[in-house]
Amino acid sequence: MSGANFKGRLLRLCQKELKETIRDRRTIVTLLLMPLLVYPIMSMALNRFLLTSGEIEEGFTICVSTEVERKILDQWLSSPNSAPPQAVADSSGNELAKFRVTVIPDESPAEAVARNDVDVGLELTNIETGRPTATFYAYRGDGVSQAARRVVVERLQWLKLAEAERRLKATVPEYRTPLVVNAKDVGTVEENSLLGTIVPLVLVLMTITGAVYPAIDLTAGERERGTMEAVMASPVPRGYVLFSKYIAVVAVALLTAIANLVAMFTTLWAGGLLSLLTGGDAFPWLTILQMLGLLVLFSGFFSAVLLSLTSFAKSFKEAQAYLIPVMLLSLTPAMLSLMPGITLSGALTILPLINIVLLARDMLSGSVDPNNAFVAVVSTFAYAAAALSVAAHLFGSDAVTRTSEKSIGSLLKRPREASPRPTPQAAALMLALLVPVYFLVSNGLMRFIKASQDTSVETTLLLNAVALISTFGLLPTLATWLGRNRFKTTFRLQPSGIFSIIGAILLGLGAWAFAHEAFVIADALGIGGLSEKQIAGAEATVAKMRETSPLLLIAVFALTPAVIEELCFRGYLFSAIRGAVSPLRTVLITALLFGLFHVLTGSALLVERFVPSTLMGLIIGWVAYRTGSVFPGIVIHFVHNGLLNTVLYYQDQLGFLGAGFDDQTHLPPLWLAIAAALVVVGASLVWASSRGRTESPTIPTADSESRDTDVV
Amino acid sequence: MLTVESLQKSFQLEDDEIRAVDDLSFRVEPGEVYGLLGPNGAGKTTTLRMVLGLVQPDSGYAEVSGYRTAVDPTAVKSRLGFVSASDGVYPWLSVREMLLYFADLYGVAQSEASVRCERLADLMGISDLLDRRAGTLSTGQRQRVTLVRGLIHDPPVMLLDEPTRGLDVVGVQTIFEYIEHLREVGKAVVVCTHRLDEAERLCDRFGLLHRGRMQQTGTLNELRQQSGHQHLVDMFVDLLRS
Numbered sequence: 001m002s003g004a005n006f007k008g009r010l011l012r013l014c015q016k017e018l019k020e021t022i023r024d025r026r027t028i029v030t031l032l033l034m035p036l037l038v039y040p041i042m043s044m045a046l047n048r049f050l051l052t053s054g055e056i057e058e059g060f061t062i063c064v065s066t067e068v069e070r071k072i073l074d075q076w077l078s079s080p081n082s083a084p085p086q087a088v089a090d091s092s093g094n095e096l097a098k099f100r101v102t103v104i105p106d107e108s109p110a111e112a113v114a115r116n117d118v119d120v121g122l123e124l125t126n127i128e129t130g131r132p133t134a135t136f137y138a139y140r141g142d143g144v145s146q147a148a149r150r151v152v153v154e155r156l157q158w159l160k161l162a163e164a165e166r167r168l169k170a171t172v173p174e175y176r177t178p179l180v181v182n183a184k185d186v187g188t189v190e191e192n193s194l195l196g197t198i199v200p201l202v203l204v205l206m207t208i209t210g211a212v213y214p215a216i217d218l219t220a221g222e223r224e225r226g227t228m229e230a231v232m233a234s235p236v237p238r239g240y241v242l243f244s245k246y247i248a249v250v251a252v253a254l255l256t257a258i259a260n261l262v263a264m265f266t267t268l269w270a271g272g273l274l275s276l277l278t279g280g281d282a283f284p285w286l287t288i289l290q291m292l293g294l295l296v297l298f299s300g301f302f303s304a305v306l307l308s309l310t311s312f313a314k315s316f317k318e319a320q321a322y323l324i325p326v327m328l329l330s331l332t333p334a335m336l337s338l339m340p341g342i343t344l345s346g347a348l349t350i351l352p353l354i355n356i357v358l359l360a361r362d363m364l365s366g367s368v369d370p371n372n373a374f375v376a377v378v379s380t381f382a383y384a385a386a387a388l389s390v391a392a393h394l395f396g397s398d399a400v401t402r403t404s405e406k407s408i409g410s411l412l413k414r415p416r417e418a419s420p421r422p423t424p425q426a427a428a429l430m431l432a433l434l435v436p437v438y439f440l441v442s443n444g445l446m447r448f449i450k451a452s453q454d455t456s457v458e459t460t461l462l463l464n465a466v467a468l469i470s471t472f473g474l475l476p477t478l479a480t481w482l483g484r485n486r487f488k489t490t491f492r493l494q495p496s497g498i499f500s501i502i503g504a505i506l507l508g509l510g511a512w513a514f515a516h517e518a519f520v521i522a523d524a525l526g527i528g529g530l531s532e533k534q535i536a537g538a539e540a541t542v543a544k545m546r547e548t549s550p551l552l553l554i555a556v557f558a559l560t561p562a563v564i565e566e567l568c569f570r571g572y573l574f575s576a577i578r579g580a581v582s583p584l585r586t587v588l589i590t591a592l593l594f595g596l597f598h599v600l601t602g603s604a605l606l607v608e609r610f611v612p613s614t615l616m617g618l619i620i621g622w623v624a625y626r627t628g629s630v631f632p633g634i635v636i637h638f639v640h641n642g643l644l645n646t647v648l649y650y651q652d653q654l655g656f657l658g659a660g661f662d663d664q665t666h667l668p669p670l671w672l673a674i675a676a677a678l679v680v681v682g683a684s685l686v687w688a689s690s691r692g693r694t695e696s697p698t699i700p701t702a703d704s705e706s707r708d709t710d711v712v
Numbered sequence: 713m714l715t716v717e718s719l720q721k722s723f724q725l726e727d728d729e730i731r732a733v734d735d736l737s738f739r740v741e742p743g744e745v746y747g748l749l750g751p752n753g754a755g756k757t758t759t760l761r762m763v764l765g766l767v768q769p770d771s772g773y774a775e776v777s778g779y780r781t782a783v784d785p786t787a788v789k790s791r792l793g794f795v796s797a798s799d800g801v802y803p804w805l806s807v808r809e810m811l812l813y814f815a816d817l818y819g820v821a822q823s824e825a826s827v828r829c830e831r832l833a834d835l836m837g838i839s840d841l842l843d844r845r846a847g848t849l850s851t852g853q854r855q856r857v858t859l860v861r862g863l864i865h866d867p868p869v870m871l872l873d874e875p876t877r878g879l880d881v882v883g884v885q886t887i888f889e890y891i892e893h894l895r896e897v898g899k900a901v902v903v904c905t906h907r908l909d910e911a912e913r914l915c916d917r918f919g920l921l922h923r924g925r926m927q928q929t930g931t932l933n934e935l936r937q938q939s940g941h942q943h944l945v946d947m948f949v950d951l952l953r954s
Contacts, residue, residue: 009816016805016813023804226800230861233764234817235789 013240017248021214030210031256035263042202042267059098060148063109063118070101072132073122077101081162082155090183097151110137119148197338199268200291200360203260204353207299208330210256211249212323215306218245219395220319242395246307246388253299261288261295290363298356301380304387311395337361346443349375350436352383378596379435386432389425414482420489420575422479427576430479431593438471438597457548461556472597473564476572491571496629496690503685504623504632508639510678511619513667515612515640520666522611542648550649557645562638569594569617570624570633583625591617616640626690713900714740714869718772719762721755721924732758734924736772740900740917742868745891747915748904749944751952755924756904760871763902764794776869790818793867793899797877799858803847807838807857810846811864818865825864832860835893836886852883859890869900876910888914908944918944920951927951 021027064070076082077099083089089096104112109121121137134156138149169175222228231241268274269283309326313319333354336342344358355376362368422430445467449460480490487493545553569590578586595614620633667675721733733755740746748756761767763774765785773780779787802810808829815825833839836856841849849857862870872891876884891914894901905911911918918935920928928935928947939947 009819012813012816016809016816019809020802020804225803226796226798227802229766229796230794230799230814231817232766233789233792233794234814235786235819236817 009236010240010244013236013244014247017218017244018251021218021248021252024213024217026213026217027252030213031252032259034209035206035256035260038206039260039263039267059100060119060144060151061100061102062120062122062148062152063102063104063112064122064124065103065105065109067103068127069122069124070103072124072127073101076159077152077155079159082159084154084158085181087181087183090185097148099148099152113137113139113145116142119145120152196364197357197361199264199364200294200357201334201337203257203264203291203295203360204298204357205330205334206260207253207257207295208302208327210260211253211299211303211306212327214249214252215303215310216313216316216319216323218248219307219310220313220316223313224315238395239392242307242311242392246303246391249303249307250299253303254296257295257299258292261292287364291360294356294360294363297377297380297384298353301352301384301387304384304391308387308391308394311391333357344369344372344376347440350379350439352380356380375439379439382432382435385428389428389432392425414484416484418484418486420486421579422483422485422490422572422576424576424580426479426483427573430475430572434471434475434597437475441467441471457544458552461545461548461552465556465560468560468564472568476568480572490575491567492575492624492628492630493571494629496627496631499685499689500623500627500629500632501635503682503687503689504635505639506678506682506685507619507623508636508682509643510675510682511616511636512640512643513672513675514679515616516667517672518615519612546649550646553645553649554642558638558642561641562634565594566620566630566634566637570620571630574621574624574630587618587621587625591615591621593617594621623686626686628690632686713742713777714763714902715775716759716763716772717775719759719769719774720771721758721762721767721769731924733762733769736921736924736926738919738926738929740869740902742900743895743898744917745895745901745903745915747911747918748902748921749906749908749911749918749948750921751906751948754906754921756921757873758924759921760794760873760902760904763788763871764792765789790865791867791869793862793865793870794873795858795862795870795875796873797875798873799861801846801849801854801857803845805846806843807833807846807849808842810857811842811861814861815864820865828864828866829860832863836860836890851878852880852886855879855883856886859886867899870894870902872901872903874905875903876905876907884910908948912944920944920948922951 062073064073083096084092102118104117109118109123111121112118113121116139119138123135123137125133125135136149136153139145165175165177219228222231232238265274265283265288274283305326306323309322310319313322330353333351334357337354337357342348342358344355344362348358349355349372359368359373359376362373445463449463476491480487573593574586574590577589581589591614594617595610598609598613616637620636623636624630624633716739717737719733719736721731723730723732736755736759738746738748748759750756758767762769763776763781765781765788768782773782774788775781776788776791779791781788801807802813805813811829811833812822812825815828816822820828829842830839833842836859838853838856838860841853841857846854846857862872872887875887875891879887888910891901891903895916903911903915912932917931918929919926920935928938928951930938932944935944935947936942939950941947941950
């Protein structure tokens with residue numbers, strides 16, 4: 001099928017799914033009617049809440065028994081001398097508590113407090129002596145009552161002190177306050193307004209609501225109506241049908257999101273509540289657009305989750321039974337976002353749903369942290385890809401049989417037949433798991449190192465290696481075992497010729513110079529680059545590493561990543577992706593993934609690593625394709641990392657070479673010329689030694705030696 | 713035209729393995745109507761699903777016009793028409809939209825699809841329903857739409873699974889006429905049914921299926937000679953007793 005035909009057909013399939021779902025009145029109810037009704041009611045409720053909470057602002061109530069007592073207390077509290085000193089006021093937000101003094105003549109103040117009629121009760125005795133005794137009553141265990149008493153007691157304390165100071169000055173005119181105290185604030189206020197969290201939360205929940213019905217209707221509903229079997233009997237690929245359904249679900253979810261977004265902001269604007277959310281009265285078009293972008297991402301993710309669940313439900317009822325727990329599960333992190341002090345950081349950046357709600361909240365308050373936002377967006381993308389791959393695995397497989405051949409459990413069931421390489425879906429699932437697992441492992445590791453101050457350099461290095469092996473090593477291995485893929489073909493363990501290995505060594509020796517140049521150019525263009533703080537940190541790390549054996553450094557920073565990362569990227573992922581796309585695209589995709597994973601290191605995003613890592617990924621990917629083997633790539637990776645680590649280790653001793661090793665200056669032309677010569681000779685060797693044995697575009701079997709001459 | 717050779721399929725139901733189809737072979741030629749007969753659970757539908765590539769056989773193969781389902785499922789599917797009693801319609805699409813959608817699924821060019829849609833609608837008497845929303849159709853009208861849907865890509869082989877189930881006399885008569893039409897235009901037709909009386913009137917050759925195995929096969933006369941019974945019903949009763 002030609003490209004235009006393919007696109008046209010896919011478009012028509014999407015149109016059909018959209019028509020079917022948009023014409024359904026039930027979709028329209030969730031899409032339009034809900035927002036039209038819900039938000040005005042919510043706005044009215046919120047207005048009512050704000051009016052009610054306004055009454056509380058009037059202050060604390062203190063009761064006394066007589067009018068005389070009231071007058072005395074009023075006089076005390078209204079005296080400027082009872083106000084706290086400026087430094088104390090500044091330290092507590094400059095808010096002076098208000099008090100309302102009432103007279104209750106028929107009962108004692110203690111009884112009034114006990115009945116919870118007032119916050120504090122006051123009894124004044126010995127008034128006539130000119131030295132009255134004030135006794136304040138507060139309700140035990142009642143926070144408001146206790147706070148009210150504390151404040152009023154403090155106020156009288158300031159009054160006493162001011163009076164004492166006045167008298168002291170009258171007696172000793174030269175008296176000066178022995179200490180001057182000031183209090184000042186720095187930074188900006190970080191307010192996590194409740195409304196700022198509720199708005200994105202409601203939007204996210206409404207988007208979910210919008211997606212649920214079409215997701216069920218277009219899968220389980222179609223199966224129940226008896227149209228699915230006929231569709232599956234047609235020659236159209238299942239992926240097309242699933243994709244068109246996915247687009248329809250995302251579209252309806254998005255339309256719901258837009259309808260809700262517009263209705264919500266219009267209601268807030270009309271109700272005069274917009275300033276509570278954005279701090280201004282202007283209609284926040286830009287914020288709305290940003291939130292819409294976020295909702296596009298979220299719809300894409302959640303629609304895939306829904307489809308993966310409804311894809312194997314045989315009826316509407318069954319699909320609903322699957323979705324109810326998911327909806328309840330979704331509510332838990334959603335509610336978590338409402339808790340005070342919750343911010344988009346750490347593990348929350350990769351927690352689905354909550355990360356989007358918190359990111360939207362930060363957008364509303366204009367305080368987005370780009371690193372956390374990046375992690376939230378990338379992880380949501382990864383989850384969407386994983387959910388789609390699950391849906392692709394399940395969709396249609398059980399469309400017609402009443403005896404279930406595939407279920408959620410089948411994802412964890414090893415196939416009966418061994419296959420030479422993983423499917424792209426399995427690889428997507430593995431990658432999606434790799435993101436959070438790597439994040440958790442590397443962050444856990446950093447926490448462990450920080451927690452144990454006396455951790456030696458050796459232990460830190462070993463933990464680094466363990467983290468790499470347990471993520472990039474273990475996950476692809478487990479995925480290969482689970483998918484019953486042959487290890488030899490999946491990890492591309494075919495031996496390569498000796499000339500390829502020599503070529504790889506030369507490439508490894510020369511390529512670092514170009515990776516370095518790419519880094520410097522990227523830095524100059526403002527892509528990534530290191531801050532002074534990062535450079536200082538890196539130098540400190542290098543100094544620390546020099547305390548240990550160079551062999552250990554090579555083992556941890558060269559050998560382990562060379563073997564583990566190559567087996568993952570140029571082994572597992574390369575063979576999986578190669579099953580679906582051309583060699584050129586395989587090299588590009590694996591290189592981009594390689595670059596991306598070098599950015600996602602621990603808690604910080606090392607953006608500056610993207611360009612050089614991707615470049616290395618391209619070089620190694622080309623070699624991996626040419627030779628059909630993972631081994632030359634391991635050699636390049638090892639030589640490259642080993643060389644860099646050796647140079648860093650012996651930096652002081654290598655000063656005679658005349659070039660600096662900092663990351664912001666270009667290499668001398670002679671060095672570049674030597675490196676270029678090494679790369680050219682190395683690449684030529686690889687090319688010549690692999691002529692006629694480039695990897696087959698068809699699925700290779702363990703014993704198949706057939707190769708074609710497809711050239712990248 | 714359609715060859716089924718040594719097809720075998722088992723399902724795992726909790727701890728039991730159920731052999732749904734056991735070493736099944738038959739052949740259908742163009743212009744021939746083959747009745748795959750058997751009681752409920754005999755393995756008829758599973759056989760059709762294996763032919764269609766919806767269920768993977770444990771062993772054996774199905775071949776349509778020289779293409780094997782396991783090797784080239786797309787070529788096989790595009791040469792098969794499939795109509796089942798449980799087929800439904802898209803309630804929110806018009807009949808025309810639905811028929812054109814299926815034509816698209818089978819890769820029929822849009823202009824060609826429109827012509828076929830009109831022609832087949834005329835043949836099945838649903839021309840006036842083409843722009844009606846499918847959800848508003850009666851059972852009989854839906855059945856005729858489904859029959860047109862099965863032929864929209866002009867397949868050389870038609871598979872009909874329990875086509876008369878749940879239909880009234882008029883509906884059954886429509887099916888008879890439809891099958892007669894298929895025979896006339898030279899399609900190879902497989903009809904799966906447990907309605908043996910209807911099958912006697914419809915089919916040229918028969919395969920009697922019981923517990924996944926082919927028990928007897930041949931024309932009605934051949935079966936009569938083999939069994940000594942006049943009607944398929946009696947032959948089956950004998951089979952079930954043995």
